Amino acid sequence: MEKDIEVEELEKIDEDDEPIIGMSFDSDVDLFIYFKEYGKKKGFPVLRRTSRNDSDEILRNVTFACGRSGETRSKYVNILKLQPNAKTGCNARLGAGLGDNGKWTIQSLNLEHNHVLLTPTKSKYFRCNRSLNTYAKKKLDVNDRAGIRLCKNYQSLVTEVGGHENVTFIERDCRNHVQKERRLRLGDGDVAALQNYFMKVQVEDNRFYFSMQVDDERRLKNIFWAEPRNMEAYKEFGDVVTFDTTYLTNKYDMPFAPFVGVNHHEHSILFGCGLILHEDIETFTWLFRTWLSCMSNSAPNGIITDQGRAMKVAIQNVFPNTRHRWCLWHIMKKIPEKLGGYKEYRNINNVLHCAVYDSQSAAKFKETWHRMIIEYDLGDNEWLRSLYDERHHWVPCYLNNTFWARMSST
Structure with a gap:
């Protein structure tokens, strides 16, 4: 049995509208939205469990599972501070594949849970169901700039919509958003001071390279810079590059992103570095393209990174002929x-x-x-x-x- 569901209809699912094998969707995103809405109505969280690409790196299979799948051992050793474990080893899941007709079809299904399901009024607070709309983000930003404390900032949004039952987020989501925006704004004068310093260095040596990316409101997002000796070193020893963002962060929680290689003495040498706001596909793509431009568009033969999906996609986009290796450690x-x-x-x-x-x-x-x-x-x-x-x-x-x-x- 095949059943097509349009995107605009996904949020109108009745509780009795059970997923069945053979249901088809236009994309894996549509399928995820459908299953997430179904889980919200039934009372369980949903997450993307696995995904498989074919030899051409085209997504072919996905598995969406109950958010309580798997087992997590408590990291607490103090028995007085043990916290309830949300993971119960639940095997409820949905598997789907991409067919020759371009449709995503449900191929396997298990809707049996080993835990108590919540009511929709509670399940809406699962992480997968929470979101901050544009209006809420704007108001949080304005109030934060005005010095209003977060708890009052959050309560004003709750009051405006008529109570907690009408909001799609919790105070923690607001706190995370405000902290991210504060990192974007940086400190008073820091961006100008950094730019002035880079320009001063560039006047002294016009081979010095830097690039700063800003958002639509002219707030700093990402920075890259490289000294002439970095570029010269890359010409000699740029066959293999390692790229790691796990080393350290600055006081604004912006990860430091160095491009590193080794010389003929097996000593580490720098090929340029950056500070980035997010570790997503867009950010990595910008950073890799900026670095490649600085290095005369000469891509390395090999690059070593950690096991990040966003980094993998960005490398495929910017360095299609470069061999990508994951950090074994x-x-x-x-x-x-x-x-x-x-x-x-x-x-x-x-x-x-x-x-x-x-x-x-x-x-x-x-x-x-x-x-x-x-x-x-x-x-x-x-x-x-x-x-x-x-x-x-x-x-x-x-x-x-x-x-x-x-x-x-x-």
Whole structure:
């Protein structure tokens, strides 16, 4: 049975309008909106669990799951401070695929939950259902600039719409928005001082390069700069570049984003750096294009980054012919978090390390990996499944045909 649902109809779903296998949608976004609205009415949160691309990097399959899927171990060791765990291992989920007709069709479905469902009046406060509209954002910004405290700022919005039952956000959402806008505004005179300093340096040496991106209201968003010695170093040693935004942030919580390589002494050398407001596709695309322009549009042969989807998409857009490698250290350090709950964790950890570090060929890696999955019943582990699907980005034996200057991590 096939049932097309238009985008404008997605928010008009009745509680009895159950999803069924065969339902089709124009896009994965439409499908997510539909399932999220269904979850809101039934009383459970929804999240995107997995997604799979084909060899042409076209999204082909997605899985949307109940927000209480998976299991999270409490990080608290003080029994007096234990907090309720929202993860219950719920297996309710919806799987869909992109067909030859361009439609997204529901292919698998499980609507059985292992936890109590909430009423719509409570489920609207799930993170997936909360949002700040443009008017609320504007009012929060104006009041914050006027020095009005956040609690009063939030209460004014609640009063204006007639009570908490009529708002689509909570005070925490307002706080996050205000803090982000404060980072955008920076401090009085800081932007002008920074620009004046860069211009002064450029007058002294016209080879100094800098670029500052602002939004529609002329507020600073992102900065990039590079000294002449950075550009000269890239000409000599720019075959491989590492890019990492996890190193540190400034007092405005703007991540520092350096482009780094190694010289013939295996010493780290800088190829330019930036301060960025967001770690999203748009920001990374701007930064990569700005850096590439500074480096005479000469893309590196290889780039090493952490395992971020936004970064991956931006690299595909800006450096289509550059080999992209994920930082192996970032991946391997997640093993205790992702697999520590298994009884056979020690054995799993040993086999996984052998598969990654000791496999001299792709065939050997596949053999060891599949043996591990079967022997320890890990077929349902989404993290391992996603890593295997992306093995060409991080497993050493798949990357040995590219020069990496003996680097494997940022």
